[in-house]
Amino acid sequence: xxHRDPLVILRDHIIHSKPITFLGPAGEKLPSLVSxxxxxxxxxxxxxxxxxxHTPTAYKITGHNADFYPLDSLVFLGLNYKLGYGALxxxxxxxxxxxxxxxxxxxxxxxxxxxxxxTDNVVTQKPSVPVDSEAPTPSLATKSHYTPHYSSIKSVExxxxxxxxxxxxxxxxxxxxxxxxxxxxxxxxxxSEAIDSPHRTIRSSQGAHPLxxxxxxxxxxxxxxxxxxxxxxxxxxxSKRAHRIPLIIVPTAATSLITMYNVQEFLENHTFVPSxxxxxxxxxxxxxxxxxxxxIGQPKPLLYHVVDSVDNxxxxxxxxxxxxxTMGVTWQFKKWKWDNPRELFxxxxxxxxxxxxxxxxxxxxxxxxxxxxxxxxKRHKDKAVVSQLWNSLDQYIASTKPNxxx
Numbered sequence: 001x002x003h004r005d006p007l008v009i010l011r012d013h014i015i016h017s018k019p020i021t022f023l024g025p026a027g028e029k030l031p032s033l034v035s036x037x038x039x040x041x042x043x044x045x046x047x048x049x050x051x052x053x054h055t056p057t058a059y060k061i062t063g064h065n066a067d068f069y070p071l072d073s074l075v076f077l078g079l080n081y082k083l084g085y086g087a088l089x090x091x092x093x094x095x096x097x098x099x100x101x102x103x104x105x106x107x108x109x110x111x112x113x114x115x116x117x118x119t120d121n122v123v124t125q126k127p128s129v130p131v132d133s134e135a136p137t138p139s140l141a142t143k144s145h146y147t148p149h150y151s152s153i154k155s156v157e158x159x160x161x162x163x164x165x166x167x168x169x170x171x172x173x174x175x176x177x178x179x180x181x182x183x184x185x186x187x188x189x190x191x192s193e194a195i196d197s198p199h200r201t202i203r204s205s206q207g208a209h210p211l212x213x214x215x216x217x218x219x220x221x222x223x224x225x226x227x228x229x230x231x232x233x234x235x236x237x238x239s240k241r242a243h244r245i246p247l248i249i250v251p252t253a254a255t256s257l258i259t260m261y262n263v264q265e266f267l268e269n270h271t272f273v274p275s276x277x278x279x280x281x282x283x284x285x286x287x288x289x290x291x292x293x294x295x296i297g298q299p300k301p302l303l304y305h306v307v308d309s310v311d312n313x314x315x316x317x318x319x320x321x322x323x324x325x326t327m328g329v330t331w332q333f334k335k336w337k338w339d340n341p342r343e344l345f346x347x348x349x350x351x352x353x354x355x356x357x358x359x360x361x362x363x364x365x366x367x368x369x370x371x372x373x374x375x376x377x378k379r380h381k382d383k384a385v386v387s388q389l390w391n392s393l394d395q396y397i398a399s400t401k402p403n404x405x406x
Contacts, residue, residue, distance in 0.1 A: 006071050007057040007122065009041045009049060014078040015114040018042065023050065033072055033095040059111075060121045062103050068123075069108075073098045077105065078112040082271065087281045245303045246322035246397065246404045248291075252308045256327050257353045257374065260285045260308050263325075267291050267304070267390075270383040272374050293390065302406050310336055322404055323349040323393055326369060328361035341367050349396040351389065 013020055021029055022036035030036050033053065040050040053072040061067045076097045080088060085102055092099045100108050110116045248267075250258050254275065258266060261275040261283065268291050279285075287309075292301040304322075318337050326332060330341060338344035341363075350369030354360055355376055364371070370392055375381045397404050 004043075004049065005058060006041075006051050006055055007059055007074065009043070010057075010071070010074055010078060011112050011114070013041055014112045020075060020079070033076060033097060036072075039071060039075055058122050058124070059108065060123055062101065062121060069100060069104075070098060072096075073100055074108065074112065077108055081105075081109045081113070082269070084278075084281075084283065086283060090282065244404050244406055245305055245320065246393075246401075247317060247320045248304055248306045248323045248325070249310070249321065250306060250308050250325045251327045251332055253327060253332075254279075256325070257355070258325050260289060260306070263306050264289050264291060266382075266386060267306075268293065270386045271379060272382050272385075298406075313337075320404065321348050322397055322401060323351060325351050325353060326364075326367070328352060328364045328367075330363070345369055349393055349400075 010020075012018065018041070021040040022031070022033055023038040023040055024030050024035055025037050027038075033039075036053055038050045039053050040048055043049050051071055053070070053075075055071040056068040057071055057074055059069045059074060061069055072095075073092075076092055076095060077088065077100050080091065083091070085105060088105075089099050104121065107116075107119055107121065111119050111122065248263075250256070250260060250263050252259070256275070257272075259275040261278040262273050265271050265273045265278070287307065289306045291304040291306060293304065294301050305320075310317075324344065326341070333339045333341060333344055336344065338347060341350075344350070345368040350367060351372055352360060352364050352367075352369045353372045353374060356373040357376065360371055370389075372385060372389055374385060
């Protein structure tokens with residue numbers, strides 16, 4: 001692919017954290033894409049290369065064979081991929097950016113950040129890209145001209161007159177709503193239903209004979225009569241894996257460092273984001289979140305359910321409880337199976353998350369909990385902190401609750 005291709009240049013800038021500049025109509029520098037008309041990069045020699053923000057790239061939109069993502073869409077995702085899809089839609093709309101579809105988002109992110117080297121959606125031939133540079137333009141006199149025959153023009157006009165505009169066969173999949181919250185709720189509810197649903201076998205009514213057997217002698221049998229309906233097959237047993245999904249409880253208080261708002265960013269994406277910041281983006285709090293954790297050597301992601309209330313807990317849920325994040329206050333455990341923290345943390349792994357420059361609460365010193373220190377500003381330290389947390393939980397589950405080993 002051409003080294004001057006905007007997709008290649010953008011990917012290089014994202015991977016190597018090179019600066020990307022937004023320019024206004026008069027060439028002035030702007031802080032964001034909102035009013036920008038051009039996007040400026042630098043080539044390998046440090047010379048500026050700028051493109052019109054709506055320049056088509058070589059990244060094809062899934063389900064739209066002739067459509068490519070514009071440059072500003074990929075720039076916006078490349079600079080903001082850590083945001084949730086809902087926040088990307090809202091902020092992208094405010095910046096006048098065509099959103100990357102939910103289907104493509106993860107693939108685009110992996111390509112731009114260097115996780116993968118290539119993808120089927122990147123094509124080598126695409127519409128020409130206008131680059132603002134001093135390169136000479138071929139003279140019109142040297143270009144060959146094609147003059148269509150009259151019959152060809154009439155044939156094309158006839159074809160166009162009979163055409164109908166229809167959507168692509170995958171176009172119905174590209175909605176604008178953020179359904180990530182629904183997906184998380186589905187995962188949580190599906191697993192719970194699998195746990196709760198008993199084994200059921202559809203039995204034939206008393207005195208009836210299975211259809212696989214011949215009727216008893218003397219009974220009337222009409223081979224030409226209507227064929228009796230087959231009995232439903234036995235329902236499959238619930239997934240055994242669902243019984244082993246560990247439960248994690250976080251505090252309900254908004255003052256807690258870890259809540260239902262930011263626990264997924266913390267445990268799954270290894271990044272601490274203040275709960276209030278996510279709340280201010282309009283994200284709704286969910287009743288249950290499913291954390292997917294990938295680990296080397298595991299063909300499938302490890303699953304964990306996170307809640308902040310025990311109001312609807314069943315006995316099996318207490319058996320699956322693996323860890324509790326505490327604020328260091330006893331009222332957090334009111335109406336729990338173990339309402340005394342000293343007793344509680346004999347049965348589950350305890351974590352107390354605090355800022356690294358703060359002292360832990362006095363009560364925590366007598367509880368069997370592990371202190372997790374989060375730096376206020378150095379986000380690059382988060383990954384090591386969360387990795388240590390997962391290692392501690394893995395060791396606890398393996399030694400104390402082997403039934404939860406996935």
